[in-house]
Amino acid sequence: MINNISDNKTFDNVDYSGKDLSGSEYDSCTFTNCNFSQSNLTETDFIDCVFEYCDFSLVKFSETTLRDVSFKECKLVGADFSLCKDFLLSFSLERCSLDYTSFQKKKIKSTLFRDCSIREADFSEADLTGSLFIKCDLERAVFNNCLLEEADFSSSVNYSINPEKNRINKARFSLNGLPGLLDKYNIIIE
Numbered sequence: 001m002i003n004n005i006s007d008n009k010t011f012d013n014v015d016y017s018g019k020d021l022s023g024s025e026y027d028s029c030t031f032t033n034c035n036f037s038q039s040n041l042t043e044t045d046f047i048d049c050v051f052e053y054c055d056f057s058l059v060k061f062s063e064t065t066l067r068d069v070s071f072k073e074c075k076l077v078g079a080d081f082s083l084c085k086d087f088l089l090s091f092s093l094e095r096c097s098l099d100y101t102s103f104q105k106k107k108i109k110s111t112l113f114r115d116c117s118i119r120e121a122d123f124s125e126a127d128l129t130g131s132l133f134i135k136c137d138l139e140r141a142v143f144n145n146c147l148l149e150e151a152d153f154s155s156s157v158n159y160s161i162n163p164e165k166n167r168i169n170k171a172r173f174s175l176n177g178l179p180g181l182l183d184k185y186n187i188i189i190e
Helices: 179-185
Strands: 002-006 010-012 024-027 030-032 046-049 051-052 065-067 069-072 090-096 112-114 133-134
Touching: none
Parallel strands: 002 024, 010 030, 024 046, 030 051, 046 065, 051 069, 069 090, 090 112, 112 133
Antiparallel strands: none
16 A cells, blocks of 8 residues: 655655655656665655765665665664665665665665765675676675676675675676785785
8 A cells, every 4th residue: 555656756855764764656757866874665665866965774674676776875773675675775875874784685786886985784595687887895794605797896885795605606806806816715915
């Protein structure tokens, strides 16, 4: 049941924190400086939406649709993307804080992560084929049984990816990132 439908609207400085927005639909909307922290977005649809300077800390994304969504300079700390609907799931993230997020088992091919902090995020069993991690900090992020083929990590830092537990065919890494591929061997690289 859809509770609220918004089409081609702009929302500025709206505080949705802790509110129940479940069952709403937003199509081609722009949200600027909005606070969604700890809000309930269960079964909410966001299609062709742009979020700028928004806070999604500890948001509830259960069965949420994110289709062609753009997050710019947003805070998504602790957000659990693994609960989003899989059908046509697509988004891009630029200059966002994604620390402690979960993307477990998500098929998010060709996703753009640009200038993001993605510390201690969980990508276990995710399909990140062709995704771009441009200038991201991936300190203590978990990559376990992931599809990373043709993904680009060449400008990112602090990642630790075990090539034996992930498919990395044609993935790109920089020479400076080589220690992140050899962590499991406990060797010293100088």
